Amino acid sequence: xxxxxxxxxxxxxxxxxxxxxxxxxxxxxxxxxxxxxxxxxxxxxxxxxxxxxxxxxxxxxxxxxxxxxxxxxxxxxxxxxxxxxxxxxxxxxxxxxxxxxxxxxxxxxxxxxxxxxxxxxxx
Amino acid sequence: xxxxxxxxxxxxxxxxxxxxxxxxxxxxxxxxxxxxxxxxxxxxxxxxxxxxxxxxxxxxxxxxxxxxxxxxxxxxxxxxxxxxxxxxxxxxxxxxxxxxxxxxxxxxxxxxxxxxxxxxxxx
Numbered sequence: 001x002x003x004x005x006x007x008x009x010x011x012x013x014x015x016x017x018x019x020x021x022x023x024x025x026x027x028x029x030x031x032x033x034x035x036x037x038x039x040x041x042x043x044x045x046x047x048x049x050x051x052x053x054x055x056x057x058x059x060x061x062x063x064x065x066x067x068x069x070x071x072x073x074x075x076x077x078x079x080x081x082x083x084x085x086x087x088x089x090x091x092x093x094x095x096x097x098x099x100x101x102x103x104x105x106x107x108x109x110x111x112x113x114x115x116x117x118x119x120x121x122x123x
Numbered sequence: 124x125x126x127x128x129x130x131x132x133x134x135x136x137x138x139x140x141x142x143x144x145x146x147x148x149x150x151x152x153x154x155x156x157x158x159x160x161x162x163x164x165x166x167x168x169x170x171x172x173x174x175x176x177x178x179x180x181x182x183x184x185x186x187x188x189x190x191x192x193x194x195x196x197x198x199x200x201x202x203x204x205x206x207x208x209x210x211x212x213x214x215x216x217x218x219x220x221x222x223x224x225x226x227x228x229x230x231x232x233x234x235x236x237x238x239x240x241x242x243x244x245x246x
Binding site: 076115 | 238239
């Protein structure tokens with residue numbers, strides 16, 4: 001089993017990478033064949049190239065992330081976090097709860113993001 | 124798809140039932156054949172009778188619950204909450220992140236609780 005501390009570090013690296021990019025750096029935190037479902041209920045994205053494309057929307061944005069709560073159980077983590085994206089004239093903020101699973105090298109094997117459009121705030 | 128508001132209400136009913144019991148009332152919020160994994164990584168419990176037995180540990184305890192964050196996505200919910208159990212001379216508090224899925228009548232079809240013993244606080 002992956003050590004809880006390794007999973008905590010992987011979540012921290014993920015939030016740092018989402019904030020600083022580029023998309024390829026975020027995708028590198030995922031294992032081969034990893035899956036992504038964001039938000040939960042949408043079509044699942046499979047494998048690193050598609051995952052990189054998913055995050056490329058952030059490449060030219062100014063993004064801040066903040067971890068609000070993290071729980072590790074087995075090879076999984078659930079975490080509540082804030083992500084703020086600066087758009088022209090306003091900041092878009094959302095605080096999803098993500099669930100990730102990890103392989104024995106603490107690479108992300110799956111990510112599922114729980115949020116809905118109702119959770120987006122503009123400021 | 125189950126309406127988001129119905130899922131929100133179901134989560135509220137669940138937290139109320141965990142606080143007030145009895146275990147049978149909590150189990151009644153689950154669908155036939157529902158599964159429970161608490162904490163994630165432990166053996167899965169299947170069906171309502173076994174789920175009732177799981178919650179029966181709370182039947183003679185004084186329990187308080189408080190919702191900290193809730194995200195609904197599709198037929199699923201992820202929520203961070205506090206549960207405090209009064210024990211002789213101390214209060215045991217834990218703030219798990221739970222993930223639930225629901226059927227079209229907003230009955231719980233699966234529950235997975237993300238927490239580890241490190242997350243328990245005594246006060």
